Amino acid sequence: MKIEADALKLDGIRHGFFTRKGGISTGIYESLNIGLGSDDTRDKVLENRQRVADEFQIPSERLVSPYQIHSPDVIAVTGPWEDGSNRKADALVTNVPHLAIGVATADCGPILFADTDSGVVGAAHSGWKGAHSGVLQNTVAAMETLGAKRQSIVAVLGPTISQKAYEVGPEFFERFVDAAADHGRYFKPSQKPTHHMFDLPAFITDCLKDMNLDKVVDLSLCTYADEERFFSYRRTTHRNEPDYGRQISAISLGY
Structure with missing residues (x-):
């Protein structure tokens, strides 16, 4: 259901790069489609998101993800989304325990960040446009605003098109x-x-390395090639399918 990075197996951190397995969706969305923007049955998507939240041992409303727009924008979150709140961004950061922040992907790069010394985590969605316009740098800066130190930040790139x-x-x-x-x-x-x-993964990881973080890791997993485990927008496009599912990558503080 999820892949864990050794670099993020840290005290006080839960995380997961979730695959498409372990959910209830069917057809082209099989099975753990968490994409609220997809044309999948909403009740199935909500159940899939509940299953992800269960992995963090939190209520589903404490699994927080943005409305992604391929931007450099970052939001610092302190709790579940409130009605009418601005959710448009491509990265989230928090220093609040038991709040899982995550991003949805289907070829773009999901990056999870953690500074355990300062108790700050981040999650970013980065396609070429986000990486080119600064979403990674802005995520680190937003973490620093919450007290993180870049030399203590670990960043891991999850499943991304190769x-x-x-x-x-x-x-x-x-x-x-x-x-x-x-x-x-x-x-x-x-x-x-x-x-x-x-080479999107190389571009992303080089951007991260240029910031002199403590550690930068690429899991080297291709969403396009590994159909059994991952959704892929480009694979769907090549097949002329009407829509595609999304997987989530998420991280939280506290056990």
């Missing part, structure tokens, strides 16, 4: 290389003329 499965067009390539000449190292030529294969 370079072998991520083909992009010339406009994408030009945007990255124009931003920084050395960004060319994240691309390999594809079999299509003017197209390239983009």
